[in-house]
Amino acid sequence: MTLPASPTDFTLADAREAVRAKKISSRELTQAFVTAIAGARTLNAFVTETPEKALAMADASDARIAKGTMGPLEGLPLAIKDLFCTKGVRTTAGSNILSNFIPPYESTVSQNLWDAGAVMLGKTNMDEFAMGSSNETSYFKAVLNPWRARNSNRNLVPGGSSGGSAASVAANLCLGATGTDTGGSIRQPAAVTGTVGLKPTYGRCSRWGIVAFASSLDQAGPMTRSVRDAAILLKSMASVDAMDSTSVDVPVPDYEATVEQGVKGLRVGIPKEYRIDGAPPEIDAMWAKGAEWLKAQGAEIVDVSLPHTKYALPAYYIVAPAEASSNLARFDGVRFGHRAKGVKDMLDLYEKSRAEGFGAEVRRRILIGTYVLSAGYYDAFYSRAQKLRTLIARDFTQAFEKCDVLLTPATPGPAFAIGEKTADPVSMYLNDVFTVTVNLAGLPGISVPAGLTAEGLPLGLQVIGKAFDEATVLRVGRSVEQAAAFSAKPKAWWRAA
Amino acid sequence: MSKMITGAQGEWEIVIGMEVHAQVLSLSKLFSGAATAFGAEPNTQVSFVDAGMPGMLPVINKFCVEQAVKTGLGLKAQINRVSVFDRKNYFFPDLPSGYQISQYKNPIVGEGEVYIDLPGGDTARVGIERLHLEQDAGKSLHDQHPDQSYVDLNRSGIALMEIVTKPDMRSSEEAAAFLRKLRAIVRYLGTCDGNMDEGSMRADVNVSVRKPGGPLGTRCEIKNVNSMRFIAQAVEFEARRQVDLIEAGGTVQQETRLFDAKLGETRRMRSKEDAHDYRYFPDPDLLPLELDQSWIDEIAASLPELPDEKKARFMRDLGLSAYDAGVLVTERELADYFEDLAQGIDAKSATNWLNNEILGRLNRDGLTIVDAPVSAAANNAILAMVSDGTISGKIAKDVLDIVWSEGGDPAEVVRARGLVQVTDTSAIEKAIDAVIAANPDKVEEVKAKPKLAGWFVGQVMKQTGGKANPQVVNALLKTRLELPEEG
Numbered sequence: 001m002t003l004p005a006s007p008t009d010f011t012l013a014d015a016r017e018a019v020r021a022k023k024i025s026s027r028e029l030t031q032a033f034v035t036a037i038a039g040a041r042t043l044n045a046f047v048t049e050t051p052e053k054a055l056a057m058a059d060a061s062d063a064r065i066a067k068g069t070m071g072p073l074e075g076l077p078l079a080i081k082d083l084f085c086t087k088g089v090r091t092t093a094g095s096n097i098l099s100n101f102i103p104p105y106e107s108t109v110s111q112n113l114w115d116a117g118a119v120m121l122g123k124t125n126m127d128e129f130a131m132g133s134s135n136e137t138s139y140f141k142a143v144l145n146p147w148r149a150r151n152s153n154r155n156l157v158p159g160g161s162s163g164g165s166a167a168s169v170a171a172n173l174c175l176g177a178t179g180t181d182t183g184g185s186i187r188q189p190a191a192v193t194g195t196v197g198l199k200p201t202y203g204r205c206s207r208w209g210i211v212a213f214a215s216s217l218d219q220a221g222p223m224t225r226s227v228r229d230a231a232i233l234l235k236s237m238a239s240v241d242a243m244d245s246t247s248v249d250v251p252v253p254d255y256e257a258t259v260e261q262g263v264k265g266l267r268v269g270i271p272k273e274y275r276i277d278g279a280p281p282e283i284d285a286m287w288a289k290g291a292e293w294l295k296a297q298g299a300e301i302v303d304v305s306l307p308h309t310k311y312a313l314p315a316y317y318i319v320a321p322a323e324a325s326s327n328l329a330r331f332d333g334v335r336f337g338h339r340a341k342g343v344k345d346m347l348d349l350y351e352k353s354r355a356e357g358f359g360a361e362v363r364r365r366i367l368i369g370t371y372v373l374s375a376g377y378y379d380a381f382y383s384r385a386q387k388l389r390t391l392i393a394r395d396f397t398q399a400f401e402k403c404d405v406l407l408t409p410a411t412p413g414p415a416f417a418i419g420e421k422t423a424d425p426v427s428m429y430l431n432d433v434f435t436v437t438v439n440l441a442g443l444p445g446i447s448v449p450a451g452l453t454a455e456g457l458p459l460g461l462q463v464i465g466k467a468f469d470e471a472t473v474l475r476v477g478r479s480v481e482q483a484a485a486f487s488a489k490p491k492a493w494w495r496a497a
Numbered sequence: 498m499s500k501m502i503t504g505a506q507g508e509w510e511i512v513i514g515m516e517v518h519a520q521v522l523s524l525s526k527l528f529s530g531a532a533t534a535f536g537a538e539p540n541t542q543v544s545f546v547d548a549g550m551p552g553m554l555p556v557i558n559k560f561c562v563e564q565a566v567k568t569g570l571g572l573k574a575q576i577n578r579v580s581v582f583d584r585k586n587y588f589f590p591d592l593p594s595g596y597q598i599s600q601y602k603n604p605i606v607g608e609g610e611v612y613i614d615l616p617g618g619d620t621a622r623v624g625i626e627r628l629h630l631e632q633d634a635g636k637s638l639h640d641q642h643p644d645q646s647y648v649d650l651n652r653s654g655i656a657l658m659e660i661v662t663k664p665d666m667r668s669s670e671e672a673a674a675f676l677r678k679l680r681a682i683v684r685y686l687g688t689c690d691g692n693m694d695e696g697s698m699r700a701d702v703n704v705s706v707r708k709p710g711g712p713l714g715t716r717c718e719i720k721n722v723n724s725m726r727f728i729a730q731a732v733e734f735e736a737r738r739q740v741d742l743i744e745a746g747g748t749v750q751q752e753t754r755l756f757d758a759k760l761g762e763t764r765r766m767r768s769k770e771d772a773h774d775y776r777y778f779p780d781p782d783l784l785p786l787e788l789d790q791s792w793i794d795e796i797a798a799s800l801p802e803l804p805d806e807k808k809a810r811f812m813r814d815l816g817l818s819a820y821d822a823g824v825l826v827t828e829r830e831l832a833d834y835f836e837d838l839a840q841g842i843d844a845k846s847a848t849n850w851l852n853n854e855i856l857g858r859l860n861r862d863g864l865t866i867v868d869a870p871v872s873a874a875a876n877n878a879i880l881a882m883v884s885d886g887t888i889s890g891k892i893a894k895d896v897l898d899i900v901w902s903e904g905g906d907p908a909e910v911v912r913a914r915g916l917v918q919v920t921d922t923s924a925i926e927k928a929i930d931a932v933i934a935a936n937p938d939k940v941e942e943v944k945a946k947p948k949l950a951g952w953f954v955g956q957v958m959k960q961t962g963g964k965a966n967p968q969v970v971n972a973l974l975k976t977r978l979e980l981p982e983e984g
Binding site: 084085103215378 | 545548549550551552553554555556557584586588590593594595596646648774776777778781782783784
């Protein structure tokens with residue numbers, strides 16, 4: 001292994017080997033990322049940088065390395081989405097209402113990473129309470145996509161809601177990052193930033209300590225520069241957790257050990273309902289190419305049907321806001337977070353604190369969620385959405401009788417411009433059309449960079465697997481990655497002169 | 498047993514249903530490990546979950562579930578193998594998450610029944626509609642600061658059982674009898690301490706009136722009825738209010754009313770139209786609660802004997818009257834005390850001893866059965882000494898007084914103080930001779946009037962320090978004074 005030009009260009013796997021071989025110390029590695037982050041503030045990828053904490057953690061790692069007591073992620077610097085509560089480090093969820101919130105506890109997933117020896121670089125920007133597909137709903141302003149179209153200076157969105165994590169991985173500001181995915185919030189930003197994003201099976205990673213958006217859909221996962229890195233990171237993030245009743249006690253396999261096993265003999269399903277009117281021809285072309293790649297490597301391509309796909313987005317936009325309207329009730333200005341001043345009574349305190357604390361998209365979803373749960377509307381909306389959810393999950397179960405994984409586009413298009421879709425929430429919501437079904441069914445899905453559009457912007461392919469079969473998802477993702485040989489990187493236009 | 502209200506237009510029947518909130522007896526809360534002790538400093542028993550902190554998740558406390566199942570079994574109710582926790586959404590400062598976790602459509606316990614004792618030895622059946630588990634809220638404190646309210650979250654998250662009856666009660670007496678019986682059952686089971694003063698048992702009472710046999714009237718829910726006495730008052734007031742309203746040409750509005758204990762009246766809190774839309778939906782943080790039948794069976798097998806069974810056994814095996822047995826089983830501790838005390842003793846003597854001697858002294862000293870200074874075993878020993886003739890009934894009371902105030906073992910007290918009954922005829926004859934020798938005039942009188950033998954008995958008892966066996970004294974006196982056998 002040769003060291004790259006800059007330590008920030010390492011993959012997580014290579015950095016791990018370099019640290020283990022003592023070719024680089026965790027401090028040197030961490031310092032390189034701290035410097036890179038400071039030089040990339042134009043991207044606005046971080047809400048909170050924690051350079052001192054990072055270097056202190058790196059020193060502690062180096063001490064452990066010297067003693068020979070290394071964790072699987074020893075000394076490796078990561079970025080954490082600002083939805084994960086981090087003890088003593090401000091956690092905002094991208095919202096004004098939590099802009100001053102410092103949790104006295106650490107989320108299970110981030111604790112798992114620190115226990116594995118990882119180093120925290122800071123907290124990444126995100127759509128407010130993970131509600132958005134462009135990172136534009138953040139109280140801390142939009143994140144810019146490191147990618148720009150060829151011969152263009154137009155700023156593009158990095159996707160969302162894990163836009164800060166995606167941008168920081170794409171711009172080499174960290175070795176990997178955590179994201180959360182409720183309707184596509186890991187996979188969609190990964191796809192439009194040329195990075196890898198994995199949403200594990202619901203219940204694979206603990207939700208304890210992650211600020212809740214929609215509890216029955218939220219799931220944490222890794223965002224990385226390679227499929228192997230995602231395999232490594234997931235292994236450390238995942239755990240059954242007595243503190244999360246919905247986490248599931250299924251052994252966490254060594255994903256890295258099987259990631260190179262290829263697709264020979266696997267049946268790859270192509271769901272016909274994922275061919276949608278009005279999608280750019282490049283999307284279908286990329287999808288067809290992906291199927292050919294896998295076929296060439298020995299997979300069998302089978303046509304399958306997921307007949308209820310068209311109901312997924314509407315069902316999602318009932319279930320997710322319903323849960324959110326209840327989950328966000330605790331932000332009332334009484335115990336923590338933003339509290340309005342000069343209020344006249346209790347009701348006024350609630351109304352002003354919440355009106356000032358929440359942005360427009362969050363308010364919209366609280367209103368939708370409150371409405372669909374209201375007496376007289378519950379059966380028409382919430383109950384029916386839950387029934388659709390059952391049907392969507394059954395679609396997958398039936399498809400998996402014919403195939404082992406599904407291959408689909410990750411997004412209906414590449415990164416779009418800042419401000420392009422903010423005026424039309426429905427066009428924004430359509431970004432999740434290929435990803436949201438997976439959350440409704442609780443399945444694992446990965447987005448892997450597959451190529452560039454004619455304009456030079458990354459596109460991703462999605463591999464969807466059976467519940468708790470992340471190992472196969474990663475294997476197939478790795479095969480796509482290998483065939484695509486995606487090596488493009490964005491030009492570092494954001495770097496401070 | 499209906500008790501009618503007489504109005505200007507004739508008789509009206511009162512129909513009562515209840516919703517009782519019973520705090521689960523558990524060291525920790527329903528969904529967190531925080532403690533539940535009563536009276537702790539504000540906000541010292543609050544976990545991050547109870548405070549509704551971001552990212553916190555509830556985890557069900559298995560013991561609280563066991564307590565609910567146990568209570569369900571005690572109410573002879575259907576235990577639902579699958580139940581669901583729902584969120585009841587509303588804003589209030591003492592409700593940190595903005596929702597209360599409760600059970601709405603699928604409670605853990607379904608239909609059951611409770612039998613209540615009515616005056617005259619009758620019983621009545623009160624149907625149980627359901628029992629569900631839910632969290633308690635915190636408490637707002639309005640008296641700590643001139644213009645701010647404080648919130649104490651110690652109670653936030655404590656497990657409650659909401660027990661809902663069918664509208665089966667027909668008088669305030671029945672309502673109070675039901676609550677007493679329910680309290681006895683949960684206390685026997687150890688699932689709730691039934692302490693109304695500390696709020697661990699609170700009742701909301703639904704009251705309506707109707708013409709006898711007619712369709713059910715519109716009900717009003719009376720909140721906050723926190724003692725047995727208030728239940729009677731609240732029901733009486735509310736039923737009379739409804740009758741007066743209807744007879745004056747008005748209609749009863751379905752509404753929530755608050756009982757004002759000071760004024761002894763109910764007043765409107767909110768109408769049906771103002772009722773919250775709680776937007777119930779299944780809590781996505783909790784999976785449906787699924788119970789193994791074998792676990793339910795294990796709990797069923799571990800249930801203690803409940804008041805109804807105990808009462809039946811006391812009547813059947815000990816020959817107690819329904820009244821005596823009913824009184825004894827109202828408190829498990831009293832029944833246990835009685836059983837220990839009555840071990841090998843004639844049941845009637847044991848009952849009399851308990852009622853006259855023990856309860857009398859407890860009452861005098863302001864104590865309850867659990868703080869009785871003399872154990873049931875010690876009482877049993879005293880009664881055993883009476884029945885085997887070691888001491889007399891009179892001495893028994895003296896012995897009880899001694900051990901009541903000074904402690905000690907009754908047998909030892911009797912021995913050390915020489916209280917053993919004298920049955921030795923020579924000793925008693927000696928005493929009789931002495932009394933006869935000293936009172937020749939009395940001997941003459943008694944021969945003419947045999948009733949006066951009682952005076953001699955008293956003198957002999959005095960001589961022997963009360964230790965002589967009265968039967969023996971009687972018999973010997975009769976012989977010595979040559980009195981007729983039947984006198």
